Amino acid sequence: MWNAASFSSLSFSFSRIRFALHIPSFVVPCTSCSTSTLHSHSQPPSPPHVDEAVDSFTRMLSMRPTPSIIQFNQILSSLSKTNHFLTAISLFHQLQTNGIIPSIVTFNILINCCCGMDNMTLAFSVFAKILRLDYQPSTVTLTTLLKGLCLSGNLQKALLFHDGVLAHGFQFDQVTYGIFINGLCKNGHTEDAIQLLRKIQLHGVVPNVVIYSTIIDGLCKDTLVSRAFHLYSEMLAKRISPNVITYNTLIYGLCLVGQINKAIGLLNDMVLKNILPNVRTYNTLIDGLCKKGNITYAKSVLAVMIKDGVKPNVVTYNSLMEWYCLSNELNKAKHVFNGMAQSGVAPDVLSYSIMINGFCKSKMIEDALNIFEEMSHKNLVPDTVTYSTLIDGLCKSKRISCALELLQKMEDRGQPPNLITYNSLLDGMFKNQQLEQALVLFNKMKGGGVIDGLCKSGRLKNEKEVFHDLSIKGCHPNVRTYTIMINGLCKEGLLHEALALLSEMEDNGCLPDVVTYEITIRALFEKGEIDKVEKLLHEMISRGLLKEPLPGGFSSGSDLKVVGLSRSLFNDIVFITQDENGSWILGCNGNSPVWSIFRCELLAVWNGLMLAWEADSLEVFQKLQHIFSSYLLGDVDLFSKIQDLLRRNWNVRFELIKREANNAAD
Secondary structure, eight states: OOOHHHHHHHHHHHHTTTOOOOOOOOOOOOTTOOGGGGTTOOOOOOOHHHHHHHHHHHHHHHOSSOOOHHHHHHHHHHHHHTTOHHHHHHHHHHHHHTTOOOOHHHHHHHHHHHHHTTOHHHHHHHHHHHHHTTOOOOHHHHHHHHHHHHHTTOHHHHHHHHHHHHHTTOOOOHHHHHHHHHHHHHTTOHHHHHHHHHHHHHTTOOOOHHHHHHHHHHHHHTTOHHHHHHHHHHHHHTTOOOOHHHHHHHHHHHHHTTOHHHHHHHHHHHHHTTOOOOHHHHHHHHHHHHHTTOHHHHHHHHHHHHHTTOOOOHHHHHHHHHHHHHTTOHHHHHHHHHHHHHTTOOOOHHHHHHHHHHHHHTTOHHHHHHHHHHHHHTTOOOOHHHHHHHHHHHHHTTOHHHHHHHHHHHHHTTOOOOHHHHHHHHHHHHHTTOHHHHHHHHHHHHHTTHHHHHHHTTOHHHHHHHHHHHHHTTOOOOHHHHHHHHHHHHHTTOHHHHHHHHHHHHHTTOOOOHHHHHHHHHHHHHTTOHHHHHHHHHHHHHTTSSBOOOOOSOOOOTTOOOOOEESSSSTTOEEEEEOTTSOEEESOOOOOSSSOHHHHHHHHHHHHHHHHHHHSSOOOOOOOOGGGGTTTSTTOOHHHHHHHHHTSSSOOOOOOOOOGGGTTTO
């Protein structure tokens, strides 16, 4: 049986390895709640059927006798399935207000709504409520939570949650594992998916064609085609029959690595096994043949496709057009484009983007502009690729002002420019000696978060190229740009390059600020580079960016923020904190506006001990985090928590430092 206590122990076991699915106290937002409390989830506009559902729900609440919870669940489920999550949560609140007891199905719907809004904290709050009410979580409950963790990218948490659930004696089924493995593969964790495939068989779950096909798809997308075929052979040995999805995935993998002949052989194999190829099968082969330059064979496959009664779609024609454009056979591409309408297939945004790219490469800019305007007449909205392609063509034709007008139009219509867009413009400006305009554009990139976004998205190489390009052309970055770049290097673990850039910025007359130092010191400390941390700390003190050390022990206050630690300065322990005025201090001081002073000090002791235990090598230090005042501790007995930590196998030393300004706490 599952209960709140068992899940609490599960959460505690996770916390020892620096992870816990914390369960905050459950609060369902009321009808008037701001959506910002739910991560500003954007809900679709309410169509008539949603208003009707809400009206029906409200009428049912006033009926006597009250209808079955099943009828309420049907309305909540329909809202959840159409992504009207906030409406469903609001109606659930009304359900509780009217004293109607929800079922486990009701809670499952609510969890699905929370996951759909990417609010896993709220989802686990609902789960906690289920346990507190002594409901037994169903397979649907746990599967929905796992799916939510996967969709939100919390793969490590999903794996730990899965293992914790199994440890409590609960078993998942094929459906759950199909969803879980799909989540792992879609997030690039194919190896974890393979390990999970091996584990589930030990738990008596027989993998099906969906599970195998999902992993094969992940391997093929990673170009690990030989391993995909090993798994395919394993399927056959276990008498699990592959379906058209399995074959499509393998054909895609073979085309991806250029093994077209084997892909054609596999197509023949599936036909012999009476598995009919579908439009995706043929499209994959046609695209693969086009990419290999074998357009004649691609057209032959198209003929076979039509003969077999499989109607080509826009993807089919796009593959052919793209090849013709890349081969500078623009007339043939135009012929395919015009022939689509005659075949009853409407061109999509990608079709137009391909043609615009073809016209631009052939320096037919007016034709590109004309076909771009045609999109609006067909009610097609150009995407970032379409705009970027045309902007690149305009820049290469030295029509910079026209390109900038298009950039403005792009932004006005809600299409965000990307690095390719900006690179095209910057390159065009540099080649036309428009350095001042280039610098204005680069500052706009910084202001819009483009440079910072490249670091956060892991595209550091792209950022370094832009950064270097600007530097050599005389557009000197400022402290903020340097800091963003250093932050990106630190996150990639390239500390040597980060320190070199820190030195370079000083050589260029741009002095690092507190934020630059904070980022660098944090990264160095995490890597154990204590000597370098000490050097930078002294630099900060000498430049007046850091105050002299203050007497320190334990103190608390949400206005302090720890940014680094060192064991080699000031009696083995160094705190770098920021006080309520924004000044950076070496040491520890401050006060707290919450709770009693005594409780604040206890909280600081407990938190410091926890972090010291996890850091292994340190003795005692403090890190202040305001969220502890909300749900993590609640009414937990801090004394018992501290005693538990002190009983562990380690050495703890306390020093009482009398401070005149804080006698009560001491």
